[in-house]
Amino acid sequence: MKCSVLIVGVGGQGVLLASRVLGEAAMRSGYDVVASEVHGMAQRGGSVSSMVRFGEGVVSPLIDSAGADVVLGFEPSESCRALPYANSGTTIITDVNPILPASVVRGDEVYPSVDSIAEAMSSSGLRLIQIDAVGEAEKAGSRLAANAVLLGALAGSGVTPLPMVVVRESLLSNVRAKHRDMNGQAFDSGVALAKTAMNRFRRP
Amino acid sequence: MATTYPGTPSSEIGHVLEEISGEFGLYFEYSTNEKVAVETAAAAAASGLRSFVFMKHVGVNVASDPLVSLGYVGVRAGMVVLSADDPSLHSSQNEQDNRHYATLANLPMLEPSTPAEAKEMTIAAFGLSERLQCPVFLRTTTRVNHARGVVPLGRSKEPVKEGHFEKDMARFVPVPALARQMRLRQLERNRQAAEISEACEFNFIEGKGDIGVVTSGVAYTYAKEFLTDVSILKLGMTNPLPEKRIVDFMMRKKRVVVLEELDPYLEDAVLRTVGQKCIKAEVVGKRSGHLPFAFEYSPDTLSALQGKVGLTEHKRPVKQPSIALPSRPPVLCAGCPHRATFYAVRKALGGRDAVISSDIGCYTLGLNPPMNMADFLLCMGSSVGAAGGFAEATDQKVIAFIGDSTLFHSGIPGVVNAVFNDHRYVLIVLDNRTTAMTGHQPNPGTGRGGARSTEPVEIEPLVRGCGVESVRTIDPYDVRATTTAVKEALEKDQLSVIIAKRACPLAVKKKGGEGAKVCVVDPERCTLCETCVSRFACPAMRVNGEKAFIEATVCTGCGACVHICPKGAIGVME
Numbered sequence: 213m214k215c216s217v218l219i220v221g222v223g224g225q226g227v228l229l230a231s232r233v234l235g236e237a238a239m240r241s242g243y244d245v246v247a248s249e250v251h252g253m254a255q256r257g258g259s260v261s262s263m264v265r266f267g268e269g270v271v272s273p274l275i276d277s278a279g280a281d282v283v284l285g286f287e288p289s290e291s292c293r294a295l296p297y298a299n300s301g302t303t304i305i306t307d308v309n310p311i312l313p314a315s316v317v318r319g320d321e322v323y324p325s326v327d328s329i330a331e332a333m334s335s336s337g338l339r340l341i342q343i344d345a346v347g348e349a350e351k352a353g354s355r356l357a358a359n360a361v362l363l364g365a366l367a368g369s370g371v372t373p374l375p376m377v378v379v380r381e382s383l384l385s386n387v388r389a390k391h392r393d394m395n396g397q398a399f400d401s402g403v404a405l406a407k408t409a410m411n412r413f414r415r416p
Numbered sequence: 417m418a419t420t421y422p423g424t425p426s427s428e429i430g431h432v433l434e435e436i437s438g439e440f441g442l443y444f445e446y447s448t449n450e451k452v453a454v455e456t457a458a459a460a461a462a463s464g465l466r467s468f469v470f471m472k473h474v475g476v477n478v479a480s481d482p483l484v485s486l487g488y489v490g491v492r493a494g495m496v497v498l499s500a501d502d503p504s505l506h507s508s509q510n511e512q513d514n515r516h517y518a519t520l521a522n523l524p525m526l527e528p529s530t531p532a533e534a535k536e537m538t539i540a541a542f543g544l545s546e547r548l549q550c551p552v553f554l555r556t557t558t559r560v561n562h563a564r565g566v567v568p569l570g571r572s573k574e575p576v577k578e579g580h581f582e583k584d585m586a587r588f589v590p591v592p593a594l595a596r597q598m599r600l601r602q603l604e605r606n607r608q609a610a611e612i613s614e615a616c617e618f619n620f621i622e623g624k625g626d627i628g629v630v631t632s633g634v635a636y637t638y639a640k641e642f643l644t645d646v647s648i649l650k651l652g653m654t655n656p657l658p659e660k661r662i663v664d665f666m667m668r669k670k671r672v673v674v675l676e677e678l679d680p681y682l683e684d685a686v687l688r689t690v691g692q693k694c695i696k697a698e699v700v701g702k703r704s705g706h707l708p709f710a711f712e713y714s715p716d717t718l719s720a721l722q723g724k725v726g727l728t729e730h731k732r733p734v735k736q737p738s739i740a741l742p743s744r745p746p747v748l749c750a751g752c753p754h755r756a757t758f759y760a761v762r763k764a765l766g767g768r769d770a771v772i773s774s775d776i777g778c779y780t781l782g783l784n785p786p787m788n789m790a791d792f793l794l795c796m797g798s799s800v801g802a803a804g805g806f807a808e809a810t811d812q813k814v815i816a817f818i819g820d821s822t823l824f825h826s827g828i829p830g831v832v833n834a835v836f837n838d839h840r841y842v843l844i845v846l847d848n849r850t851t852a853m854t855g856h857q858p859n860p861g862t863g864r865g866g867a868r869s870t871e872p873v874e875i876e877p878l879v880r881g882c883g884v885e886s887v888r889t890i891d892p893y894d895v896r897a898t899t900t901a902v903k904e905a906l907e908k909d910q911l912s913v914i915i916a917k918r919a920c921p922l923a924v925k926k927k928g929g930e931g932a933k934v935c936v937v938d939p940e941r942c943t944l945c946e947t948c949v950s951r952f953a954c955p956a957m958r959v960n961g962e963k964a965f966i967e968a969t970v971c972t973g974c975g976a977c978v979h980i981c982p983k984g985a986i987g988v989m990e
Contacts, residue, residue, distance in 0.1 A: 222744065223746065231564075232564070235564050239566055244566065245564075245565065245566060246530070246563060246564070246565045246637075247563065247564040247565070248559055248562060248563045248564075249562050249564075250506045250507075250558065250562060256746035256747055256748065256749060256778065256781065257744075257746055257747045257749065257955060258744055258745055258746035258747070259744045269641065270641070271529075271530065271637040271640050271641050272637040272638050272640075272641045272642065272715055273559050273563040273565075273634065273637065274559065274638075274714045274715060275715070276642065276714070276715035276716055276730055277715075277716050277730065277733055278730060278731040278732055278733035278734070279715070279730065279731060289741045289742065289744075290744070292737075292739065292741055293741055295733075295734060295736055295737070296733055296736065297733075298733065298734050299731035299732060299733060299734060300732070300734055301731070302734070312742075312958075313742050313743065313744040313745075314747045314953055314955060315742055315743060316742050317949050317953075317955075317957065317958060317959065318785075318786070318949055318950050318953060319946075319949075319950070320785075321742035321743065322740070322742065323742050324739055324740070324741070328739065329739065329741075332737035332739040333737070335735075335737055336734035336735050336736070336737060337734060337735075338734055355969070
């Protein structure tokens with residue numbers, strides 16, 4: 213078994229933390245694991261992506277085209293940008309809240325509607341789970357916990373073999389003590405959202 | 417001892433060493449530049465203290481002068497020089513292949529493929545350095561440096577904490593007569609190193625068959641996981657190469673693919689041995705036109721080898737929808753003082769032409785619209801020297817930008833040159849009190865903290881000391897005053913230095929400072945002229961229907977926008 217997770221988002225959203233959490237969870241679950249990310253110049257409000265691969269015989273830090281089992285998207289247009297890594301069996305779990313790039317705010321480029329982005333992703337025949345991670349995070353105490361909601365959704369969806377409790381522990385060990393309750397709550401709400409969404413897929 | 421100048425993808429090493437240096441009795445410093453870092457570490461290694469110096473690939477260019485001499489002089493205790501190369505230029509101005517430095521400086525080289533191997537090779541490199549009495553070059557790339565993996569840990573040895581320099585002129589002073597002897601010893605050392613390479617555990621063969629792969633670095637991981645029915649000669653010690661093992665491998669193969677990123681370093685060595693030994697095996701790689709020279713490889717690169725070697729099956733991509741997504745390049749952060757400076761310069765120029773000589777740092781992002789503040793760039797510190805050239809060669813106005821850390825790194829000789837040769841232009845030092853782009857490392861302008869804290873080297877007296885007469889320091893958040901200062905400097909027919917001094921808001925936030933203020937737009941006064949979103953373009957500025965507004969979660973409360981709104985509609989709230 214090999215599992216490849218592509219995490220995408222915008223600089224500052226916590227993509228790198230999520231990748232670290234997932235990598236550690238895979239390691240604690242006894243898998244070989246490799247993760248790769250790009251930072252530096254790429255970080256300042258630009259697109260950020262991280263790849264986490266685990267399972268037997270995994271050595272390549274990069275995912276091949278169409279090779280992602282899961283795309284965890286922190287921002288809808290960034291999730292859509294990840295489609296070259298998707299195959300018909302891929303699950304995309306994405307937040308629905310857009311972050312407008314500078315060119316859009318200035319009026320030089322157009323940001324498509326979130327519905328049309330969702331339509332573009334689901335028309336390709338894969339499984340799309342859309343959640344309001346920022347909204348759930350705000351309920352838990354801060355929109356900054358959106359990455360915890362998304363990690364919860366990934367763990368709760370059951371699309372990776374990682375046990376939910378291991379991902380949760382890995383998350384809590386990577387955040388400051390004073391933020392643990394909030395992140396735990398955010399994670400749990402993500403789990404619940406994903407479970408509901410997966411049940412919908414299972415219905416005939 | 418460990419020394420460095422920060423640069424992606426090597427900067428994280430410094431973050432870790434800075435954190436653990438106290439606990440492990442390690443002397444660690446951010447040196448002013450890579451050349452100084454190598455010289456400092458070299459002296460430690462010559463004094464019997466193990467030393468480690470690390471930098472990004474272009475940093476080795478800066479350090480190349482002492483490095484090549486070190487290849488003659490050598491060391492006593494182990495010295496490891498790590499180069500962090502950046503294929504695909506994720507965060508760099510070029511993607512040079514620094515393996516050539518190992519051959520240029522006659523240094524043994526190890527090339528890890530994974531994080532775990534990087535740890536094993538670093539330990540081995542110190543041993544190899546001590547055995548051969550010369551520095552060892554550890555060549556890494558972004559996909560090794562910014563990869564995570566399972567790394568088994570060992571126990572650290574009790575370090576030697578104090579060295580003593582035993583004088584030995586014949587070893588450490590390369591004047592011509594002595595350097596000639598050193599050169600001969602170097603060649604003898606290369607022969608010994610070649611023997612070590614033949615037996616080195618990092619050079620090994622995996623798999624069987626008459627189709628072979630010769631590979632090194634991260635490319636090995638792609639070959640191992642995505643090629644089938646191949647015999648892989650994995651090279652970890654890549655200078656000197658194990659020529660006998662390569663010949664032996666080639667003789668048993670019908671065809672050999674050489675898989676490596678950037679230059680055909682291994683491939684040319686393979687082709688040479690094939691030629692010298694009249695081996696018939698077909699060599700497939702860059703020289704045969706199959707594999708690309710440019711950019712990093714990935715599992716997808718291997719599809720170019722279709723028909724030449726067995727490939728694993730890949731899943732089929734989904735049909736790609738035809739939706740146009742907006743681009744998302746990196747931008748200057750909300751509250752970035754550079755934005756305020758750039759805006760003031762645009763305002764001061766008022767449509768007049770000027771050549772903008774830029775440099776390496778966050779402020780290079782000023783090249784994007786609406787600022788368009790970069791016309792020429794070479795390398796760290798180049799803005800200053802180049803500005804002098806433009807001033808002499810053209811009749812255009814010339815403005816140079818340089819950051820505080822970059823000025824200390826290699827900008828100062830350019831300033832002295834401008835004074836010495838009477839170059840007339842405006843030099844703006846973007847002094848944000850940190851080395852921001854690479855993760856907020858200290859620099860001479862901040863002084864170092866911790867147990868060995870030092871006083872900051874002040875920029876204004878420094879440039880005055882270089883002989884610059886027109887020097888002034890301004891706060892870029894005061895856009896009006898900055899605009900006036902730039903206007904006045906542009907009028908003068910002499911070298912003028914303006915120091916735009918204001919701390920990076922990200923660094924301030926990291927330290928837990930400020931953050932209580934926020935800027936707000938008064939909707940009564942806003943006429944949606946869009947000056948704030950289109951010309952100033954702070955990421956906190958947004959438009960909602962007919963009015964501009966400021967996103968409070970993004971705004972740092974810097975107040976620079978207060979000066980730029982023509983209707984005076986923006987205020988700062990506590």
